[in-house]
Amino acid sequence: MNKKKRYLLILSLMLTVCCTLPVNAAARFKKVPADMRGAVKVSSAAIREKKAGRSRALQKLRFGEKIRILGQSEKWYEIKKGSVKGYMKKSDVVMYNKEKKHIALTFDDGPGLKTTPKVLNALKKNKCRATFFLVGSSINSSTGNLLKREAKLGCETGNHSYSHPLLTGLGSAAVRSQFSRTNKNIKKYTGRTATVCRTPYGSSNGSVLGAAGCPHILWSVDTLDWKYRNTGRLISYVNSNARDGAIVLMHDIHMSTANAVDSICKNLKKKGYEMVTVTELAAIKGKTMRAGRTYYSF
Ligand SMILES: [Zn+2]
The missing domain is CATH 2.30.30.40 (SH3 Domains)
Known part of the structure; x- marks a missing residue:
């Protein structure tokens, strides 16, 4: 290549870069x-x-x-x-x-220092979102980053009480404290409070729900993952019980559950599902959520 040709080549390259930059910046939508x-x-x-x-x-x-x-x-x-x-x-x-089915995967009792990262990796890999119902006493300086990661992936934060007691045995003030202390910890790491809540063991009554003061989310698919602790069983259970609008209950503190999430996401995607958060599922289905009311599916 002679000197003149090289000069022209460099000039044309520079022109290309300069002319396409503003065009790309303008076409941001x-x-x-x-x-x-x-x-x-x-x-x-x-x-x-x-x-x-x-x-x-x-x-x-x-x-x-x-x-x-x-x-x-x-x-x-x-x-x-x-x-x-x-x-x-x-x-x-x-x-x-709009052509797909929608389902909400939910994980209770976390954050779990060893297990939750595995769940988050699987969700990220499959571009799925989930809802985490957190126990306030497990949120501390070593697990706090997991809450940040959950939020960054577009996951939803739910409140699952502070120390996981049977709330129906407590007075209103103690119930309020269970949820407010957890929200304080959630806010410390995400800057926001929980949008939804779930009582431990799904056990509630009118006075518990009144004191909790948030939309109460239970489930339509109970995997019993905490009881069987079997990855293969969990994968096939979710696969055969998934329904459009369903809420699936799992626990991200068990390694047997964390190890199942990648396959669960892959199988559901193959079946035509998008995995969204609880609030997103309600919005997609055109339903409203009110504080003090219980929801099992949308
Ligand atoms: Zn629980």
């Missing part, structure tokens, strides 16, 4: 496939005129309302609702495939 939909996953949200939290609200939406998603950037969706076109914050919306 990536197109979303036509079978994807959005559902509002917070109690109230707004369609904004511009991609800014303070821009004019074109329309207010309630939990569970559906929208068409046209495009996405890092923090915003470009959306359509009836004749209204605008923008919504990604954190207010769950995007899902």
Whole structure:
């Protein structure tokens, strides 16, 4: 290559880089496939005129309302609702495939220092989300990072009391303290409090639920993973009992359960499921969740 040719080559390379950079920066909204939909996953949200939290609200939406998603950037969706076109914050919306079935995997009694990382690795590998019902007394400086990882993966944090007692044997003040102490620990590591709760042993009554003051999430698929501690049994149990809208109960403090999560995710994906959090499942199914009420599936 002579000197002139080399000069021209370098010049054309520089021009290519300089001209494509602004174009890519401008085209920040990536197109979303036509079978994807959005559902509002917070109690109230707004369609904004511009991609800014303070821009004019074109329309207010309630939990569970559906929208068409046209495009996405890092923090915003470009959306359509009836004749209204605008923008919504990604954190207010769950995007899902309307052709798929949806299920919520839930894990109780964690965080577990050795077992929970394995569950999180499997969820990440399979691009799945789950809900973790945490025991407040297990949250400390060594397990705190696991809560951060859960949140980063888009998983939901649930409150499973502070010391896992039978709450029906406690007075209202003690029940309130069980949930508030756990929320304090959750907030310390995630910056947020739990969105849902689950009583230990699923044991509750009106006064417990009144004192807990959160949507009470039980389950429709009881794997009994804590009793059998058998990875193969758990994988086939979830595989044959999964249903659209189901909530699956497992425990992320057992290695036999942690070892099953990769296969569970793979099998469910093969069967046409998307694995979402409890709140996302309720939103996708267009249901509401109220504090003090118990939900088994959506
Ligand atoms: Zn438990």
